[in-house]
Amino acid sequence: MKIPPFKEINPPNKNGYWINPKTKESYGGQYISPLLIPNLQKVEKCFEKAIKDKKFMKGLEEKLLTFIGVNTPILRSTELENLIGGARKVGKIYLKRTDLHHDSSHKPVNSFSSCYMAKHIFKAKKIICETGASMHSRSVAAACAMLKMDCEVHIGAVDAEKVSLNKDISELYGAKIVVVHDSTKSLLPAMASALRSWQSNPDAMYVVGSVAGPSPYPRMVRTWASVIGRIAKQQFKQITGKVPSTLFCVCGGGSNLMSMAYPLLKDKTEIFAVESAGEGIPTGRHGATILGGSKMGILLGFKSKVVMKSAQIAESLTEASGLDFAAVGPEVAYLHDIGKIKFRSTTDMEAKKTFLMCCEKLGIVPAIEACYVINAAIKEIKKRKNPRENHLIHLCGSGESNVARMIKFKRENE
Amino acid sequence: MNKNFQEMFAKAKQEKRGSLIGFATGMDPNYKTSKKILIEMSKHCGAVEVGIPFNTSTSDSATIMDANMRAIKAGANTEKIFKLIKEVKSEIKNNVPFLIMTYMNPVYRYSIKKFAKKCKTSNVDGLIIVDSNNNSPEDKELSKELKKINVAYVKLVAPTNDEAFIKETLKKCSSWIYVVSYAGLTGSKQVNLGNVKKISKLIRKNSKIPIGVGFGIRTKSDVSKVIKIADATIVGSGIVDIVGKNSKNHNLTKKIGSYLKNLKKGLNKQR
Numbered sequence: 275m276k277i278p279p280f281k282e283i284n285p286p287n288k289n290g291y292w293i294n295p296k297t298k299e300s301y302g303g304q305y306i307s308p309l310l311i312p313n314l315q316k317v318e319k320c321f322e323k324a325i326k327d328k329k330f331m332k333g334l335e336e337k338l339l340t341f342i343g344v345n346t347p348i349l350r351s352t353e354l355e356n357l358i359g360g361a362r363k364v365g366k367i368y369l370k371r372t373d374l375h376h377d378s379s380h381k382p383v384n385s386f387s388s389c390y391m392a393k394h395i396f397k398a399k400k401i402i403c404e405t406g407a408s409m410h411s412r413s414v415a416a417a418c419a420m421l422k423m424d425c426e427v428h429i430g431a432v433d434a435e436k437v438s439l440n441k442d443i444s445e446l447y448g449a450k451i452v453v454v455h456d457s458t459k460s461l462l463p464a465m466a467s468a469l470r471s472w473q474s475n476p477d478a479m480y481v482v483g484s485v486a487g488p489s490p491y492p493r494m495v496r497t498w499a500s501v502i503g504r505i506a507k508q509q510f511k512q513i514t515g516k517v518p519s520t521l522f523c524v525c526g527g528g529s530n531l532m533s534m535a536y537p538l539l540k541d542k543t544e545i546f547a548v549e550s551a552g553e554g555i556p557t558g559r560h561g562a563t564i565l566g567g568s569k570m571g572i573l574l575g576f577k578s579k580v581v582m583k584s585a586q587i588a589e590s591l592t593e594a595s596g597l598d599f600a601a602v603g604p605e606v607a608y609l610h611d612i613g614k615i616k617f618r619s620t621t622d623m624e625a626k627k628t629f630l631m632c633c634e635k636l637g638i639v640p641a642i643e644a645c646y647v648i649n650a651a652i653k654e655i656k657k658r659k660n661p662r663e664n665h666l667i668h669l670c671g672s673g674e675s676n677v678a679r680m681i682k683f684k685r686e687n688e
Numbered sequence: 689m690n691k692n693f694q695e696m697f698a699k700a701k702q703e704k705r706g707s708l709i710g711f712a713t714g715m716d717p718n719y720k721t722s723k724k725i726l727i728e729m730s731k732h733c734g735a736v737e738v739g740i741p742f743n744t745s746t747s748d749s750a751t752i753m754d755a756n757m758r759a760i761k762a763g764a765n766t767e768k769i770f771k772l773i774k775e776v777k778s779e780i781k782n783n784v785p786f787l788i789m790t791y792m793n794p795v796y797r798y799s800i801k802k803f804a805k806k807c808k809t810s811n812v813d814g815l816i817i818v819d820s821n822n823n824s825p826e827d828k829e830l831s832k833e834l835k836k837i838n839v840a841y842v843k844l845v846a847p848t849n850d851e852a853f854i855k856e857t858l859k860k861c862s863s864w865i866y867v868v869s870y871a872g873l874t875g876s877k878q879v880n881l882g883n884v885k886k887i888s889k890l891i892r893k894n895s896k897i898p899i900g901v902g903f904g905i906r907t908k909s910d911v912s913k914v915i916k917i918a919d920a921t922i923v924g925s926g927i928v929d930i931v932g933k934n935s936k937n938h939n940l941t942k943k944i945g946s947y948l949k950n951l952k953k954g955l956n957k958q959r
Binding site for chain 1: 746748749765797823824850
């Protein structure tokens, strides 16, 4: 199997901004202490060199296929179709089984690629990263173990408790764990802490887990991650003869959304991103950056839609650690604002019920993050009632680390 | 150059000494105490730098992060910090320049034009934005607006920056330039004099702008060493530490006063 090659279809400008042609609003950029500017320039140079270096790319792709296992199947789910009236009424539903990756999520594709670049081109000996659900740290730590690099993981204190399994696996892989007690004690302060650590260790390379952070990270992360979507697009065409009618992905910062959506941006596919509505958007306790009506703000090195209270970054509240991010990546906000990506939401309660349904009806333990998208997709597909459509849902991760909380939920609700 | 900064540097030059710039987070631990702290600082410092707290800051050590969180808890926001500076300046009845130090988000959310205007009406003499990149549209707009009203735009350069970056920064920088002495967070390491010499040389090659050095300056001896190379030195974490440890102590301002008095002894340029 060969990974379909990357084609840049929506590049930012030379300063790392995407510009909305109608409003002239700019998204992205590089808002960071001057101390880190040379590092960012080095990361960008290494990235440009990496994607043009045939030998490097061949080595990387081989590892993605054999270590990460990126060639995961696409599963037709008649079970989901039957929940809402069957294929004859709503069309066919397919699941991209990214949960079958090594380390059980979409994260390892970007993590491994970034670390591989750090090792062979940036020549870093140490990797610094932040994590929310610890899926990112787990995969960065695995890459570092394989590539013989030091790994420093920054995790919010609340997340450290919520997803202790992934955190523990990161530690088993040899990562040094830094628990962050600042502000919301979740992904956002963890990222700020990682950036601060990079300033004290400029010889290390920082590996971002989402399509966020200062330029060139949003572009680099989506480029690496888009391997998933490139393979999925090819597989989907082989199965159905066409590109998907609709694509559904969950969206916290947007890495899993961009991993699948990016190769389909110029196609007819209608793209839906699903946010966490937490306890319901009107309650204010949610993780829905776009649907919650967030304004443009500047944080952690980039400009995008940010959940704020006055000028301070506000808490994003959701059951899913992987969605607990008070912003979306700049390219995601841009694609929403120009009308290319539509947004839907699922509450925490709906997601938890969907989790149990997937276990019981599909025989799959999905990541809680993936349950937000499955729930929203079912609602949307049911509404569309189009038997000619082929729908693709990104089952972006496996839910082992959610088991302890979910078994408690199941028992309490029986 | 902003008039108050011009006077500060001229007077120091005449007296053959460097200038001390003290930093404290605005409204840390609360409005009333912060006002007293800033008034006390203005008695000992050549200039006073006031932080508008930001809860997702990317360059501050735990000491300043804790101060940010204390101030936010006490209700700090951009409007109140402006009010605080305005009140302090009207009470001190001298020309000690006051600067605001913050991140781009509070400025951007307030609106850049409005923020610049508010600096003028609140008697703020200068502005430092840690994460303002030379290439951002906000940086361009801000430097243009501040120039119009003669408010100093103090930009940062770090030991990792090359001459091209320093030249680019100098184009926008006004009144003085802030040299970060080491690769790290505020107050987390010792001042690195080798770095300071190297960057100061690059700056001097391209400009006569006064140089202020910050990061890692806590003692009289640090001040003394830095002042041999630079025009001013910024002390932040040392002051904020005292605030953090004594926020309920009625001797807080006295403690800050005696700390600054001691630092001032290191300002003499003559050997």
